[in-house]
Amino acid sequence: MKNNKIQFITSYPLHHEPVIKNRVVPFIRVAVKNGYQVVLISPDNKTFKVEGVDFKHILSPDEVTKPTSFVKRMFFEIKQARRLIKKAVTEGANVRVLTVPSMFLLFNASLFGKHEFTTDLRDLTWEYVPELNVFTKMAKKIFRFFAKYNIKRSRFINVTNETEKEYLLNKFGVKQDVLLVPNGVSDEQYNRLSKVSIKPDPAPSVAYIGNVGLAQNLTNLVRVAKKTPKIQYTIVGEGTDFKSIKELVYRENLPNLKLTGRLQWDEVIDIYENVNVLYAQLSPDFSSAMPSKLYEYLSTGKYIIYGGQEQAQTILSGFDNNTVIEPCNEEQLKDAIVNATETSLHLNMSTMNKNLIKEKYIRENAIQKMFNYLKDKNEGSHNGS
Numbered sequence: 406m407k408n409n410k411i412q413f414i415t416s417y418p419l420h421h422e423p424v425i426k427n428r429v430v431p432f433i434r435v436a437v438k439n440g441y442q443v444v445l446i447s448p449d450n451k452t453f454k455v456e457g458v459d460f461k462h463i464l465s466p467d468e469v470t471k472p473t474s475f476v477k478r479m480f481f482e483i484k485q486a487r488r489l490i491k492k493a494v495t496e497g498a499n500v501r502v503l504t505v506p507s508m509f510l511l512f513n514a515s516l517f518g519k520h521e522f523t524t525d526l527r528d529l530t531w532e533y534v535p536e537l538n539v540f541t542k543m544a545k546k547i548f549r550f551f552a553k554y555n556i557k558r559s560r561f562i563n564v565t566n567e568t569e570k571e572y573l574l575n576k577f578g579v580k581q582d583v584l585l586v587p588n589g590v591s592d593e594q595y596n597r598l599s600k601v602s603i604k605p606d607p608a609p610s611v612a613y614i615g616n617v618g619l620a621q622n623l624t625n626l627v628r629v630a631k632k633t634p635k636i637q638y639t640i641v642g643e644g645t646d647f648k649s650i651k652e653l654v655y656r657e658n659l660p661n662l663k664l665t666g667r668l669q670w671d672e673v674i675d676i677y678e679n680v681n682v683l684y685a686q687l688s689p690d691f692s693s694a695m696p697s698k699l700y701e702y703l704s705t706g707k708y709i710i711y712g713g714q715e716q717a718q719t720i721l722s723g724f725d726n727n728t729v730i731e732p733c734n735e736e737q738l739k740d741a742i743v744n745a746t747e748t749s750l751h752l753n754m755s756t757m758n759k760n761l762i763k764e765k766y767i768r769e770n771a772i773q774k775m776f777n778y779l780k781d782k783n784e785g786s787h788n789g790s
Contacts, residue, residue: 409440409441409442409499410442410443410444410500411441411443411444411498411500412443412444412446412493412496412500412501412502413432413436413443413446413502413504414446414447414489414493414501414502414504415429415445415447415504415507416448416482416486416489416507416509416510417448417507418447418449418466419445419447419449419453420449420450420451420453423667424616425504425506426453427591427594427768428525428527428588428768429445429504431591431768432502432525433445433455433458433460434455435769435772435776436460436776437459437460439773439776439780441500442460442461443458443460443461444460445460445461445462445463446463446465446489446492446493447462447463447465447489448464448485448489449462449464449466452464463492463496465488465492467481469481473645475541479509482507482509482510483509483512483513485509486507486510486512486513487513487516489510490513490514490516490517491516494516494517494518494520500521500779501517501520501521501522501523502522502523502524503522503523503524503525504525504527505524505525505526505527505530506527506530507530508530508548511524511551511552511555512551512555514558514559515555515558521560522560523559523560523562524555524559524562524563525563525586526556526562526564526573527588528694529569529572529693529694531545531549531551531552532545533620533690533691534548552577556573556577556579557577557579557580559581561582561583561584562581562582562583562584563584563585563586563775564583564584564585565585565586565588566585566587566693566720567585567716567719568693568715568716569693572693584774584775584778585771585774586771586772586774586775587695587700587765587771588695588700588766589697589700589762589765589766589767589771590700590701590704590762590767590768591768591769592767592769594701594704595704595763595767597670598674598677598701599704599705599706599759599763601674601677601705601707602678602754603681603707603754604679604681607679607681607751608637609637609682609745609751610636610637610679610680610681610682610751611626611636611639611680611682611683612638612639612640612641612676612677612683613638613639613640613641613642613683613685613686614642614677614683614701615641615642615685615698616642616643617640617643617644617645617646617647617650619645619646619688620687620690620691621644621646621685621686621688622646622686622732622733623646623650624649624650624653625712625735625738626638626640626684626686626738627650627653627654627659627662628657629735629738629739629742630657630662631657631659632739633739633742634660634661635661636661636742636746637661637662637663637680638661638662638663639662639663639665639676639680640663640665641665641667641668641673641676642665642666642667642668643666647664647666650664677701677705677707680707681707681751682708682709682710682742682745682746682751683702683705683707683708683709684709684710684711684712684738685699685702685709685710685711685712686711686732687712687713687732688733689714689732692715692716692732693715693716694716694717695716695717696713696717699711699720699721703724703755703759703761703762704758704759705759706726706756706758707726707753707755708726708727708745708750708753709721709727709728710727710741710745711728711730712729712731712732712733712734712737712738713729714732723761724757724758724761726750726754726755726758
């Protein structure tokens with residue numbers, strides 16, 4: 406086992422993308438624990454380190470900033486993906502894992518040639534392309550074709566939820582093994598989050614913690630904050646929609662809403678400690694996804710309001726101390742927040758939620774399934790030779 410080498414290839418820099426870091430770092434930890442030599446390949450411009458874990462980090466920084474326009478960003482990501490995969494092929498490994506929120510990394514997997522690779526599918530991102538006009542409709546069909554073609558070339562596939570698994574089996578008709586490796590939270594994160602408390606007789610407060618993007622559509626939270634001036638609101642994080650949200654908050658002149666931008670983990674823990682209602686949302690176009698932040702929210706045991714459908718709604722139905730409302734519905738959000746604060750739901754703490762997360766959604770435990778699978782396959786191939 407000591408000579409086995411595994412690569413993790415991501416098109417997002419871990420230094421600047423907490424969601425990607427939270428997905429990849431537990432994979433690195435578990436891989437090293439299982440005796441693999443780990444190589445991380447990413448567009449970071451400085452070496453990323455994990456305390457107490459020895460691995461190699463190959464840097465491939467982008468020469469320019471990622472464009473915002475659809476077409477320019479597409480060509481940027483294609484070029485980036487090809488550069489990263491070529492480095493992976495040059496380096497060599499027994500196991501190669503493409504981490505895919507970026508569909509273009511997957512689309513260029515043909516560059517591996519005869520070398521095997523595995524897809525760690527975190528999002529069905531090609532399905533999120535809005536069908537605004539003839540061009541975007543055609544682009545979506547092309548993206549879906551390339552996704553299907555390259556997914557079927559994978560040695561096996563990791564997915565984060567049942568919706569993704571059903572999509573691959575039913576729409577793509579994949580024959581490979583599909584492993585369920587949910588996002589969850591790391592053991593380290595859980596140990597911190599599960600210890601946060603509710604302050605005695607706290608004033609009602611609501612926090613959103615996560616990516617501030619188009620998928621989250623936080624404009625309705627801002628508008629609800631204006632209608633409920635006695636409740637304190639905090640939005641933690643940055644993203645593609647941060648600028649417009651910041652401008653909206655400025656125009657509405659909301660002293661009860663604070664934008665913190667991106668915070669360090671210790672600062673995020675302080676936010677969790679000092680608020681009593683946690684809010685998240687995904688627009689209908691993104692309903693197949695399960696926001697990773699919801700696992701963090703559930704780890705605290707605090708009251709959750711979620712605007713969304715399908716996958717996350719299904720998972721939340723197995724937990725308590727939460728309310729699910731229609732996404733992007735301002736009135737339902739306002740009613741849910743007011744009801745929570747008036748009926749003291751915001752003071753509840755759920756031991757059940759904490760226990761369920763510990764039992765089913767610790768990242769390292771889920772990731773170990775992949776390495777058990779690799780071990781079984783390797784032993785099977787040796788026994789059969």
